[in-house]
Amino acid sequence: MSPRARNPLQPSSTDPAKIRNFSIIAHIDHGKSTLADRMLQITGIVDDRSMRAQYLDRMDIERERGITIKSQAVRMPWEVDGETYALNMIDTPGHVDFTYEVSRSLAACEGAVLLVDAAQGIEAQTLANLYLALENDLTVIPVLNKIDLPAADPEKYAKELASLIGGKPEDVLRVSGKTGLGVSELLDLVVAQIPAPKGDPKAPTRAMIFDSVYDAYRGVVTYVRVIDGHLSARQRIQMMSTKASHELLEIGVSAPEPTATKGLGVGEVGYLITGVKDVRQSKVGDTITDQLKPATVALPGYTEPKPMVFSGLYPIDGSDYPILREALDKLKLSDASLNYEPETSVALGFGFRCGFLGLLHLEIITERLEREFNLDLIATAPSVPYEVTTEDKNTVTVTNPSEYPDGKIKSVREPVVKTAILAPKDYVGVIMELCQSRRGTLLGMEFLGEDRVELRYNMPLGEIVFDFFDHLKSRTQGYASLDYEPAGDQEADLVKVDILLQGEQVDAFSAIVHRDKAYAYGLLMTERLKKLIPRQQFEVPIQAAIGARMIARETISAIRKDVLAKCYGGDITRKRKLLEKQKEGKKRMKMVGRVEVPQEAFIAALSGDTETKKK
């Protein structure tokens, strides 16, 4: 076992040959944070007394859900054969929605630890991130974690890993993040196998931003990897995409608490603070250079975050609208990919149309809004951006069915994603059936080891955001995992289905769907609303329509009896109070034309919960 380094190398003047930059690629729950905890302890930078579980995950929501939303870089000293090294562990977000962030984190490394649960094997997202690492020419160290578990089957999954990345099953390192077994060996392997960073210390400064987080006290904290040149405190720097310039108020490394240094040299990883308050001014993937001696060519790979999933967020209590606005403004400071604009809905009142990177991003933002700002929210069915061209050759991007142009449509293009699904081979049939029904095109199928299969499909993103994951999980008893990445767009026969209550369109229920699914959607929503909307004083038709053409209809029959049979001396006060209460309740009803709909009915219809009809 290697000893702890006695004399850690000083940042800013570390020889690149003594630096190792690596990421850990792992699926949620496969123990990445626990392994990171053990590394912090074994290298001695966090003493046993200050140790807490999932040390690097800062937000409650991360710790509870076991997901790392924001990555971070930690510098750890490690000694091998009498030589001291500086290991930079760059944490990567583990989810499908953050592929771009993952790719930037990986671009800051020369190697990656591929961490797989020895009881579960590799999952789709891990596989996707592994491919990303291989594309970036990273050296990959395969590791099986949780080998202390009774259910662990290291033999089987070592074979699986070896077949994926080459090499022999016996070369796959076996560790337990929980007990610490094998962790020092892993650190030795990082030093031995992962190449040292290369770069030109004399060239104009170029540093890549791989993460950018908002801190309430310090403003935006930007995490960078220096490629060429040098960064020092008080230096004036420039963002190459926006040309905005800032002074470096502080520069340092995470060890793991922020520790100021004189600067950062070639191959080093650390943080900088410039006093800006909005992460949009410090974008992931951007290149930082020196304002006076700027580089001419930016580092490759920078793209603007592009929302792929849109949903309307509405406060259930309309008076919470200003709080929601303030909350979104705050979250935006730390999340460059979140965007939103006000919208109103007949059914739901005032809210915001929000763009997200994906479904999990939507879920995380909604949860943070509810938890950190105490809001009760309802989200409309997620939608994706469509390019709609009308007969008169106007093309508009439609992120909300209500913006769908009226009149003749020439063509509609929809975003397509490349989807990878990993599952035990017994489920291939049901998965194929599901993907076919969602207009998927099979790209390929491969066995991973003996009994697991990777299925690759091209699918419309719109089909995935609408309950695909729920169906995939329930049809495979939870065994299947899913990853997708954008793969352009395609023309498709899509139509907008409107839902009408007594002839009045209910905006929140309009949807853009494939023509073949329009009838099924219309039927589903009209039946659902029939169950949820209380009877009125008159008959209420519920219709689904494409343009002016009705495709489904249900009818809520009129109330015939609405009177208390008795009203004698002792009933009068009680009955008056009841009527006053009903009157008050009526004020809270949403009106669609003359139809009174309790807001709970709309919410239940959107969430698919039809058991809550109230009189």
Add this chain to the structure above:
Amino acid sequence: MAGPLPIGDVAPSDGKLPVGSAALAVGREFGAYVHVPFCRVRCGYCDFNTYTSTELQGAPQTDYLDEVEREIALAASVLGIAGMPARQLSTVFFGGGTPTLLPADDLVRALSSLRKTWGLSPNAEITTEANPDSVDAQYLESLAAGGFTRVSFGVQSAMPHVLATLDRTHDPKRVPDVVQAAKDVGLEVSVDLIYGTPGESLNDWRASLDQAISLDTGHISAYALIVEKGTALERRIRRGELATPDDDVQADMYELAEEMLSDVGFHWYEVSNWAKSETQRSRHNLSYWTNQDWWGFGPGAHSHIGGTRFWNVKHPAAYAQKLSLGLSPAAGREEPDETASDIERVLLEIRLREGTSGANFPATVIAGLISDGLITYEAARSGQLVLTLSGRLRADEVVRRLV
């Protein structure tokens, strides 16, 4: 007298009425309601303030008349202190519970006390509710001799399976005999029916109406069964043993009642009440709907005197104790403000054949009620809002739109 007591202000322990009550009482008739909170068995649908002998706990039935007489004395004193105009009783109504569980002499004695205290106006209507199995010819004769003029029989249904679901114990075959006996001693008779009981078909209901009509009385009440919270019926429905009464079926049954009753000469005068002539209407019940004054005696009884509503403590033991200490048995009271009084007036008057005045309501609301078929055009043209047949079934909606 259903359900829990309302939430109101605390009533003063001496029962003293608010200042100005006397002025508000001018021009109103005065009636008395006597609550008899006893039943032999509790029916599964009933949430009235009534007790079987095992539930009474220290409030014996035998002392009950003494307590009522104490409250009569207290009422006389309270009304006197308030400076109320001297008014004879226009109507007296004994309800329950089962008033006829008490001996006929007890009811007559209570009536005598009321008569001694306030006097009865000429042609005063004196009614008691009765279970068909708790009276016989002799009992009815005693009532008539003691001054009663009217008896209201809880017949509910002609069908044994419906009566069984309602936990009613009487034998339907006995009904014609007791009705005849009541008529023989000169009493006006009302038959009270319930419809929409779980398991009751439209034909069952038709049979009950047929039987009620064949009894040839001047008055019939028909109430839709209401499943009240906390009753045995509600629990049985919740457990799935019985079906929930269906609103649409109850609406069909109401329409059938209207059709069959009007065919044989009855007219509706209140949402759930039909009479053959105006003089056969229940004047006591009309006093509730036309906002007259009345004093309710007995546990849980409600009163309305000069613009104040108040109500007594519910349990017979608490009621007895208060009176024995010389205190008012009132538990709470309310003086509805102008808005509340207006709402009450509309919700009560709209139930009546004469309807309520259309003055002060926006023309658009009235037009809406007409076009939705809830009130009649003819009456509205002359300024009165009168429910149509389908409006009678949706009177609560009409009130919500008006107030």
